Amino acid sequence: xxxxxxxxxxxxxxxxxxxxxxxxxxxxxxxxxxxxxxxxxxxxxxxxxxxxxxxxxxxxxxxxxxxxxxxxxxxxxxxxxxxxxxxxxxxxxxxxxxxxxxxxxxxxxxxxxxxxxxxxxxxxxxxxxxxxxxxxxxxxxxxxxxxxxxxxxxxxxxxxxxxxxxxxxxxxxxxxxxxxxxxxxxxxxxxxxxxxxxxxxxxxxxxxxxxxxxxxxxxxxxxxxxxxxxxxxxxxxxxxxxxxxxxxxxxxxxxxxxxxxxxxxxxxxxxxxxxxxxxxxxxxxxxxxxxxxxxx
Amino acid sequence: xxxxxxxxxxxxxxxxxxxxxxxxxxxxxxxxxxxxxxxxxxxxxxxxxxxxxxxxxxxxxxxxxxxxxxxxxxxxxxxxxxxxxxxxxxxxxx
Numbered sequence: 591x592x593x594x595x596x597x598x599x600x601x602x603x604x605x606x607x608x609x610x611x612x613x614x615x616x617x618x619x620x621x622x623x624x625x626x627x628x629x630x631x632x633x634x635x636x637x638x639x640x641x642x643x644x645x646x647x648x649x650x651x652x653x654x655x656x657x658x659x660x661x662x663x664x665x666x667x668x669x670x671x672x673x674x675x676x677x678x679x680x681x682x683x684x685x686x687x688x689x690x691x692x693x694x695x696x697x698x699x700x701x702x703x704x705x706x707x708x709x710x711x712x713x714x715x716x717x718x719x720x721x722x723x724x725x726x727x728x729x730x731x732x733x734x735x736x737x738x739x740x741x742x743x744x745x746x747x748x749x750x751x752x753x754x755x756x757x758x759x760x761x762x763x764x765x766x767x768x769x770x771x772x773x774x775x776x777x778x779x780x781x782x783x784x785x786x787x788x789x790x791x792x793x794x795x796x797x798x799x800x801x802x803x804x805x806x807x808x809x810x811x812x813x814x815x816x817x818x819x820x821x822x823x824x825x826x827x828x829x830x831x832x833x834x835x836x837x838x839x840x841x842x843x844x845x846x847x848x849x850x851x852x853x854x855x856x857x858x859x860x861x862x863x864x865x866x867x868x869x870x871x872x873x874x875x876x877x878x879x880x881x882x883x884x885x886x
Numbered sequence: 887x888x889x890x891x892x893x894x895x896x897x898x899x900x901x902x903x904x905x906x907x908x909x910x911x912x913x914x915x916x917x918x919x920x921x922x923x924x925x926x927x928x929x930x931x932x933x934x935x936x937x938x939x940x941x942x943x944x945x946x947x948x949x950x951x952x953x954x955x956x957x958x959x960x961x962x963x964x965x966x967x968x969x970x971x972x973x974x975x976x977x978x979x980x
Contacts, residue, residue, distance in 0.1 A: 823897065
């Protein structure tokens with residue numbers, strides 16, 4: 591009987607210490623989300639300015655730039671998968687990877703070869719465990735991405751894109767990341783980064799019309815300089831959204847883990863009390879039975 | 887007199903905005919000065935400093951390492967990869 595009480599006591603104390611960890615992680619995630627969301631909005635002016643400039647160039651000149659022209663035949667595609675470095679974020683990484691798997695299957699069904707690029711240790715672990723090939727991986731700082739990382743990734747992908755198919759280059763680039771819709775919904779999303787689909791802007795009012803720009807030095811050189819920046823800014827935006835999503839997912843996962851721990855502690859405490867009461871009852875009845883035996 | 891509405895943004899943060907009478911920037915072809923009423927322009931910035939003459943206060947010097955800027959309808963948007971405000975600029979932030 592005493593053994594049972596001891597087991598419950600151990601369970602209660604280990605659950606209590608786990609709950610402390612969950613609570614701490616929840617609080618950390620909560621405090622970082624605000625920062626992550628602030629960074630998302632801080633990157634907006636740059637993204638807006640660059641998008642506006644790209645669409646200005648696109649709307650007035652027939653763009654014939656390697657980054658925007660669709661190859662006749664797409665034979666190889668690159669897929670960049672953005673996950674987290676650390677776990678304990680619920681299904682965050684798993685759902686991104688699932689989305690990436692779906693995309694892989696789709697691309698392969700279309701007869702395209704897939705080259706995989708990864709961000710985050712979770713994606714790396716997933717691919718390593720299954721002994722699957724990937725081209726390159728970037729790890730570290732997925733919950734607070736740096737612009738320099740985005741630039742590095744952009745460079746690597748653009749270099750692949752610039753190569754011919756025969757030399758192992760890719761014809762299109764996809765990005766799988768988690769879009770931060772709100773604190774409660776984050777959505778694994780696939781976007782096609784390259785070739786660019788420059789959206790023809792619908793001018794709602796007269797004032798929305800983009801002015802006829804002069805280009806300095808030449809339209810082509812302006813595009814050469816603009817498009818890589820546009821790609822980098824898209825990548826950076828994706829990484830920032832992913833970071834905010836990761837933190838939100840972690841916060842939610844840790845909250846429910848903490849709640850579950852509280853429930854478990856309650857349950858084990860009840861069981862422990864029952865066990866203790868049973869032991870006392872048994873001891874009493876043994877004493878009473880012994881006294882009865884002596885008296886008779 | 888017309889003024890230029892200047893906005894400087896870097897990749898991950900907002901740098902400066904305000905009214906100015908002149909913006910001087912270095913493009914890959916050479917220096918270019920923008921006064922109010924300039925025709926729409928989209929130009930590539932070269933690495934170096936760009937100077938802004940605010941309506942009030944001292945001249946602001948910003949060190950950039952590449953980027954581009956657009957001028958349209960007296961609105962100048964400077965998009966730099968990395969922008970560092972010079973020392974004299976602190977007074978002009980608003």
